[in-house]
Amino acid sequence: MVDIVVLATASLIVQIAILAVLIASYVLKSQRRYRGHGITMLVAFVLHLTTIFTVMLPRLISYLSSPGTLNFSDASVIISLLHASLGAIGVSMGGWLAASWHLSRDLGPMFAKKGIMLPTLIVWIAAILIGIYVYLSLYYTIIVG
Numbered sequence: 001m002v003d004i005v006v007l008a009t010a011s012l013i014v015q016i017a018i019l020a021v022l023i024a025s026y027v028l029k030s031q032r033r034y035r036g037h038g039i040t041m042l043v044a045f046v047l048h049l050t051t052i053f054t055v056m057l058p059r060l061i062s063y064l065s066s067p068g069t070l071n072f073s074d075a076s077v078i079i080s081l082l083h084a085s086l087g088a089i090g091v092s093m094g095g096w097l098a099a100s101w102h103l104s105r106d107l108g109p110m111f112a113k114k115g116i117m118l119p120t121l122i123v124w125i126a127a128i129l130i131g132i133y134v135y136l137s138l139y140y141t142i143i144v145g
């Protein structure tokens with residue numbers, strides 16, 4: 001079985017890569033390179049979905065199914081659930097935006113959706129930043145020693 005710290009660290013590296021892709025995608029949007037913006041958002045969505053299904057969802061299920069771990073008076077549990085909820089919302093909205101584009105040359109429908117894009121980006125980035133905090137609070141002492 002792959003060690004959970006190795007898996008979580010690999011997932012962290014991918015999260016940081018996703019953050020970089022999201023920032024690069026926003027820069028492309030600012031330069032009016034909308035096709036590049038759309039493609040990079042699609043890449044961020046696929047990367048995030050992959051880590052959710054390979055690492056995060058199995059961890060969440062194992063937490064929820066082990067009795068006594070879900071203690072709502074524990075701040076780290078609340079922060080982890082906040083991370084999971086924001087991540088699910090950000091990825092769902094991002095996935096819906098990317099899927100509704102289907103690489104079309106006609107960007108008119110995407111301009112009409114730009115009002116949803118900024119909240120999506122904010123929720124998505126917040127989920128990743130909280131995820132980095134969760135990782136550090138769980139594994140920092142193990143890694144640093």
Ligand code: HEM
Pocket residue numbers: 026029034035037038039041042045093094095097098101107110111114115117118120121124
């Ligand atoms: C998948 C998640 C996506 C996120 C998080 C996102 C994020 C953003 C953000 C933050 C803006 C600026 C909104 C504003 O100025 O209020 C924007 C604008 C825009 N995006 Fe996206 N976007 C996404 C997907 C896409 C896709 C797939 C396309 C397809 C090409 C696209 C095309 C556009 C266009 C045309 C604009 C308008 C730009 C303007 O008016 O200057 N976006 N997006």
